[in-house]
Amino acid sequence: MTAAMTAVDPTDAYVGYLDCLADADEYAAIDVAIGLLDAGVPAERVLLDLVAPAQAEVGERWARNEWSVAQEHAATHISEQVVAAVAAHANPRPTGGRVVVACMDGEWHALPPRLVAEVLRLRGWQVTFLGASVPAAHLVSYLHRYDAHAVALACALPMRLPHAHRMIEACRRSDVPVVVGGRGFGADGRWARRLGVAWAPNAPAAAELIADERALRGVPPARLTHLADDEYASLVRRRGELIDSALADLRDRVPAARAYSPTQLDATVSDLGHIVDFLAAAVYVDDPSLFTEFVEWLSEILLSRGVPAGAVARPLDHFGVALRDFPRAGRVLALGRAALPAADR
């Protein structure tokens, strides 16, 4: 018995639980959660006040470069086991209709939607959780096969918004209402409104929205008339070429880049790809703040990993020149450039 096990409040158990995640001690972590349940704490609170904040902290530790990807994955796996154990312990009886919960195609942050799925299950819905990175075709064939009251889709990265939109439309064509969540839609859900889809900031809000079918269906339509300028489509077409030229530019200006190991080269290509993808997503929803938020986040991540200042500014400048015929993308890039910390400019 650890001290954490006797805690009757999730916030008291939090520190001990985080230690279990840090030690990758699956069974101790489950003990903490089950101990809370045994002490009479409702399962929903264990999920939302213990597992969810701990998982957010795991992400923070990765971002601060305190934890490796492997540690983050292991901790996430343990959190998933804890969620499964809490769900099995509570074992609610379904009384409502079927709700399908899934991650957008390409989206691997499965724990937040898993928590939403379990909260919905605890509230009586018959929940199917399809897991991480669900291809649209798979989701649609599932919806044809089983009648769903609603679909809840998660997206953690705004760069997936164009794909998210396609997936939302696919569900709509199956006449199933959609609710979305996750940081990918903006902290206030503004990009969900842009895509014309209902948005919930957290699991309880999602549960309330799903219970209100009229609210789900009464969402104002998407406002995407700006896509008529074809900038998004052209950016996607030119993705490979943009990355290539940015890499060539980097090698010209930074001699060290010529001596990159294959792993470093892959990482650079991947970063450049993210910049183009976030730029394209910002152009898709016509909101430069999507890109500026990303640029700020990226420079913090790179700073914590000792990547020299200027690593972000240089490709932004390069893309600015390469995309001078793209007025909207150009504005997004300029604002992104301005958002860089002074030392980086």
Added chain:
Amino acid sequence: MTASDVRDWDPGDGRLPTPSTTRSPAWSADVTPRSTAALPPLAPDRDLAAPDWFEVVEHFREGLVVCDADGVVRHVSPVAERLLPEVTPGELLSAAGVPGLSDGDAGGFTHRGRRLTARQVPLSGARCCWYVEDITDSVSRADALLAERARSAFLAVVGDKLGNPLHPDRAAAAVVRLAVPTLAEVAVLVLAPRGGRARWWRASRTDDEVPTVDSGVLAGGDLPTAIADGLTGVEPHAVDWLVEQAVDAGWLPGLAGTESAARVVPLPGRDAPVGVLLVARRAARWYDEADVELARAFAARAGAALTTALLYRDQAEVADTLQASLLPVEPAEAPGVQWGTAYRPAQAGLRIGGDFYGSHRLTDGGSVFFLGDVSGKGVEAAVFTGQLRQCLQALHRLESHPGRLLRLLNDALLETTQAHGQGRFATMVLGVARPQRDGGLTLTLAGGGHLPPLVLRTSGEVESVPLSGMLIGVVPDPRVGEVTVRLAPGETCLLYSDGVTEARGGRRGDEQFGTERLVAAVTGCQRMPAPALAERVEQVTCDWLAHGDHDDIAVLALRAIGPGGRGSRHLHSVPAQPGTDRQRETDA
């Protein structure tokens, strides 16, 4: 009297005299006659052609009423006489009591069943002239056009919403929801009874734009006659009593029987109607011929959508049952082993493919496990993996030595493929894991032409297991590679299919992921639980693909976790994590 009398409005070329002038010159005084000096007089009969303007004006489409400064009618043209018989010359215009002529507002009004417009034009001497036009025909033409446009737009929306294959229940709900408010305030769909029970859906209009939908089940015998008739394909004509009946039965919330109109239209199906749609609304909007036409057009689309949905459901039920038998089965729980799996078929909608993995418990406490890839893709490949897995299921009871088991499998497959003339083959790694006292595992591996497994050592090193061998199912008695690997507690062996290493992505989307990137991706992951490791391999592969097409992807990881005295307590409460999602999905 000249055109300068007419203010604010120019009837055309500015030369027309007003009708009050009886005999005016052909050309206004202020208009200079054309100079004849420059041109020869080509029109000697011009004077004869000079029209009698009064006569001309009398035949305008517009009727004219001229009033003097006191509002007394001074002149009424024949057209105006016909349109406004109560207007009499010599009396006050206001005394006639024509609504549209009471004030100066130009606009339309209805008078004696005709749609008229009137506009007032001031003349000289404080007189005025009313121009009155009968626009009944053009208004009704415009109304008909707008109505036709609205009907086309409605049917276009219906086609759009019902044009996609839907779940039958969704399709039914969509049908009633779409019928409101264009066709009805309350729409009820009754499906053809199955097993003596008829399911119904109803949409009723509410204050805002989203209708509320409910549904339920009726015994087939309880259906009103009109509905039962509709289900045989007859469209009932005398439907007045139907409203009362439906209202009495509580079918039409918010509508009273006496002041409502209703119609029943059958929804065409494959042979008999698939259902019947009852539309009802307040009698203020009676169902005329055009409305009924529209309801029929709607019913045709709705019937097609429902028929497709039912057909799709029947097909999908069959496909799902077959699919479920071809999906990889999660490895059986085994002491000292933690399994991790990932599976991503090339055809996402199909969810099955040519990659396979699995494990079986052996009676001596060990486990036989395998991962492989058959030639080809899609359903045929999946069917072949099913045969292969069934063979293994049976054969492992006879032979637990991996090398010999693989050769047995080879012979069995060779026989089936030759019998069916399929010419299919497989690559695979097959192994037996036996727990050791120290919590480690001994893996005896046999290779059938598959990619060599990786081993993640506690030291952080990633080793490639030297395992060769020939394809399975091609030649009798193939060369099978064999090797034994020791896993210390916490070490992991990783099996994967070529969908991982041959994933095409990168800058241009044409570069193979390759073994080196895979090794780099799992380096440093030696402390990861097996399910997390398998998911990581799947994730880095899919990230590399960046939404591109891919081959089937399968990953099987097994980690030595020791005898696991600690874990047993929770084994009952923690579902086997890998594939929990898929398991739920197929159970559902």
